[in-house]
Amino acid sequence: MISVNSFLIPVQKRFQNEYNLSKVLDLLNNPEKQIPTINVVGTNGKGSTSFYVSNGLKEKYKKVGLFISPAFLYHNERIQINNKPISDEDLNLYIKKIDEYISSFNLTFFEIWTLIAILYFYDNKVDIAVIEAGIGGIKDSTNLFSNQLVTLLTSVSYDHTEILGETIEEIIYQKINIAKPKTTLIISDDNYKYKEIIESKLNKEISVLYSNKLEEETIKYQKANKGLAKKALEFLGINNFKCLDLKPMVGRFTQINYRNRKIIIDGAHNLDGINSLINSIENKNEWTVLYGAIEGKEHRKILYSLDANFDSVNITNFDFHKSWEINNIDHINKIKDWKKFIEESENNLLICGSLYFIPQVYDYLTNK
Structure with missing residues (x-):
């Protein structure tokens, strides 16, 4: 496993005026369209929710992809299949594969990681992938995953206001509108206070569901995350929730x-x-x-x-x-x-x- 302290990605630039990953994907015949996707957006709880959902999906699907950020101890953690991180060999191989696109299309750090995840999941023929947004939704490179089954919204608050906007209305707009037309958005109980804002800012073709907190959870702030994960699994026809008994990801309580x-x-x-x-x-x-x-x-x-x-x-x-x-x-x-x-x-x-x-x-x- 490659430590996060090791220099791996040749670009450290996070933001720029124009993003070009969509152009690269067009050249590659849009492999992202072949990956059934659950998008996870929000301010807090994205990583935990993605972790629980990805584990629960293994009850129904043979190969479950997971894309999360940031990495905690190892770069490999960002890209997983069946909760097993990508190998060092594969990670280095995919970095070499996309080297020409990194420079010629001036890709940012997160665009590079998103591209690696797309190609790795496509080549390994995952049945479904849980994709955690980096920042926001509309402006995030994970918005390019177009074969969307459902979108999950975790707790929303003020963060990255220089990019997403200074008001909660602006931030919510950026996050929820990653949801594609004629799909479903499932919303964490933490956000019920924003119900009117959410429904006024959302594309009218989106169906909205609200989840409940998992009250038996002992870590209070995980109650809403686990409740959201449970609702998502139910939506996808999974009724075995043993994944919710797993210990949280490292670094979460x-x-x-x-x-x-x-x-x-x-x-x-x-x-x-x-x-x-x-x-x-x-x-x-x-x-x-x-x-x-x-x-x-x-x-x-x-x-x-x-x-x-x-x-x-x-x-x-x-x-x-x-x-x-x-x-x-x-x-x-x-x-x-x-x-x-x-x-x-x-x-x-x-x-x-x-x-x-x-x-x-x-x-x-x-x-x-």
């Missing part, structure tokens, strides 16, 4: 016993995700918080919420080019060395924040 202390690590990195995480923690006075973020997030609001719920909240920087500079953040508890902090802390730790920070923590704890 992952609990580790470390030197006689409890540590929870979670990739909550926006205000809605942080508040959902806070609501999932019992006996908050027993936990010390360590939070690490990248530039451009809602730092002030997030820290205000954490400080209002925990006695000890600490912020830290980490080894990543977009890591925030904590010297510029107005907060009293600043940790320069998060590894030393973990070793010297005597309390249970809740470590949360960027999905570029949390994998580093997980790797450190598990290797130790």
